[in-house]
Amino acid sequence: MLGENGAGKSTLMKILIGLIQPDEGSINVHGNAVRIADPITASDLGIAMVHQHYSLVEQLTVWENVVLGEPSRLNRADACARVVALSERYGLGVDPLAGVSRLTAGQRQRVEIIKCLRREPRIIVFDEPTSVLTPAESEQLFSVLRRVVIDEGRAVALVSHKLDEILHATDEITIMRRGRVVDRLTTGTATAAGLAQSMVGRPVSLRSEAAAFGSIETITQSVDAAPVSDRPDGADASPAGPHAAAEMPVVLDVRNITVIGVDGHRLLDDLSITVHAGEIVGLAGVEGNGQRALGDLLASLVAPVSGSVVVGGKAINAGRPGALSAAGVGIIPEDRHDSGCVLDLSVAENLVLADLDKVSRRGVLNRRALEARAIELMDAFDIQARSPHAPMRSLSGGNQQRVVLARELSAHPRVLVAAQPTRGLDVGAIEYMSERLRRAARDGVGILLISTELEEVLTLSDRVCVIHAGRIVGEMRRDDIDLERLGMLLGGMAA
Template sequence: MAKPVEGLNGGGPAEAGPPPAVEVRNVTKIYGSVTACDAVDIDLCRGEIHGVLGENGAGKSTLMKILIGLVLPDAGSIRVDGVPVTISDPVTAARLGIGMVHQHFSLVEPLTVWENVALGEGERLDRGRVRDRVGDLSRQYGLEVEPDVKVQDLPLGMRQRVELIKCLRRDPGVLILDEPTSVLTPEESERLFASLREVVEKENRAVVLISHRLSEILEATDLVTIMRRGSIVERCRTSDTDAAALARAMVGRDVILDRSEAGSARDGKDSSPGAGEEQDDQVSGNEPLLRIRGLEVSGPYGAKELDCLDLELRSGEIFGIAGVEGNGQGALVEVLSGLSVPDAGEVQLRGTNLRLDRPGALADSGIAVIPQDRHDTGIILAMSVAENFLLADPNKGYRHGILSKARRDQQAEQLIERFGINCSGPNAPLWSLSGGNQQRVVLARETSRSPAVLVASQPTRGLDVGAIEYMTIQLRKLAESGVGVLLISNELDELLALSDRVAVLFRGRIVGEMERDQADLERIGLLMGGGRG
């Protein structure tokens, strides 16, 4: 059990001193029948990194949106440096010294890095000065990025750096980071946390770190506040707790933190499609289920994103793909999704060549995809749950060529029940669901047609420990039912725990492949950097 912080309800220090940088008291926000924040108290103090934990939908994002002026509270008060304030919009928040780096990027892709950083500045634009400032900040915080490159040509890891630089340029006294390492390598994450510690101790800022990675919270923060169902259920000094206690406080029950243990779980409700059914090819067979040969994809400047890529996946196995972001993972997923046509190469399923030049051909052949960014290519937030289910198979809701809403909703209700999706019903808009439930919608849609192959790209990105546990169990159950799972992830622990084989992708080629019992973090890390494993 974590030891609570002594002092005020807000979790601040008991001894007298300067007021907190931000003091929140009894803040409440209600959306219809849902109380997103319920009388929340929290203090954000200078010189501290304050971790905020909670399941998807616990109220963390709503609280932070209130602090940066995107949402007005229905009740409660906020003080900044002891002064009562009303944060009516993001401009007011910035003027008060509160800045936030969001998990989902808000960059203008056709513009360059320095142009994105300069957006929103009220002063006259000085290109040279902005470029110099970008360079200074990138070096100071270990976020190296080329100022003149267009954002659309940057991999996700680089785009995250741009977001961080954009926020830091405004010199906030309170810096809120929402999942800042979700697309960073372990080495980049370590440099970022070292920089944040410097910011806190030498520049006397207050930093809020929202992360689902318990190891990051334990490593980087000074104290932790845990939210559940809109309320704060616990807060403690980081030194007085551990991962198991934090996870238990987040979800209200014990959670399997060992992903290999979760992956081998066979009890509980079976919600994976086809689990336990016999399929044509089982892992005992030697013939590959999916074979990729000589796949080549060129980037925007002619550089090869995939360079004569060869890959084989067998039924019933989870084949993990490791690699630093931007080494061809995105191009591979786009080809297997039918979103792009390769320059050369072939994809075979059960020995049959698949058409790569017709949208939908790969999906119709039995390849399902969980994309790395559910908001970008996985779901449509403005559409309902039922409508999003139809995206993979539009004919599912039709009868005699006419859309039957009753039939559509009935099928949606079955999937909602089967996959345990927490929503108000089939007509609930996707934006009203938590991130974990949005990911369940994607999983339900992609696997409801009993695919032969599931391509899972960063399937646990941005999910809380409970949702990660669920996704891990489902991936293993799918493999046990005979589905071949191609798991692409930046989470090396996840890859090592779940995968039967692990390969490393570097500059568009497989540079190393090993069985799980031969794999280790040091060897994989060396290959990811281009070394010899």
């Protein structure tokens, strides 16, 4: 099951598992029409789902999680034995006594798989199973899937927006777009470019799509090889060019910043980074090396213990709420639901939230001005919503991100900090976001792109800085990027 974010894949699967009730239509399981009222009914029908998140209780141990929802009496020894048996049968290596909160994303997923297989389901649904996995873990997951299908005759529905794993792991493909099935085909006859096109509904620039191509090395290469050759010439170079940007004034100068977390751990350690006007600086790094702290710092969410932040030549008291925003630093936060937008307000309200002066007088909002402003921005940024008054919650991830982008860019910032701007977005939305960032740079905004997607950093940046353990450990210009050295820097090795 392939489709962009917001295409309706997860909703369809939630209907199958009884979490959402359909308003119309029918479901047949083994030829019989059924009504799936709740997850218990689904389980009785032999349907089980490995969820994207939400299905393990962190404070419990593995075996407690596995038996959760069973009707029988609690029997620790027996439950542990069954976990070990399943773990061995599928080569999953799961310890029944481990606490779930201490497991990695990959291990948690294996626990979920055990929990799911223990009920001997005949139909297993995997919802975006590789979004949190490393390439090796994804490879292992697919080998388990093959066993389940070929040796044990179970049916597997794999939901994904990653073309490579759909091509790699499935027999048949159904493509969804905007809540409808738009295509069904046999995997043998499918090509990456064709799938991408029917998924988005139009031809896509495959260079920006690279970030959406996932994790499995060999597949990524074969998929990537063809499109890269026919990408539009020079579309990925920002027109100002790296050397031109260096002559522009410095708009953001972060000097020797140290931020200490609540547990006394140094999140940023004497970190310095500069961004010129019209330049895209990519901050590459493995997740958890201080990216979040830097984003929080530049949003005035945390105060540094030492160092200074200079915006457009003026030193700013970074820890004072709103100080950096007032100085002209726009931010696309890492977690858009948490700090990027207010899900329960309308699209229009979200769009004007950062700059209410324009649409209010003496503290009273002018509804008409607000609506006009919202419609103007929705047009300019191609935001698809029923109306300006539609709740933010009802928008797809890509459209929510456009709202955040529109709000930040419409305030005409000097600096735009984009933290993981394309995380969780689909091909079309990634393409759009990349194009918008390039355009903003052309207009003279200094852009700091914080991303764990190396592909994205390399595609967009004029200059790449590498962060490791809260420090900048290396820097290279776009024209002398050495992938080997970059790899070592990312891994924390001096090079």
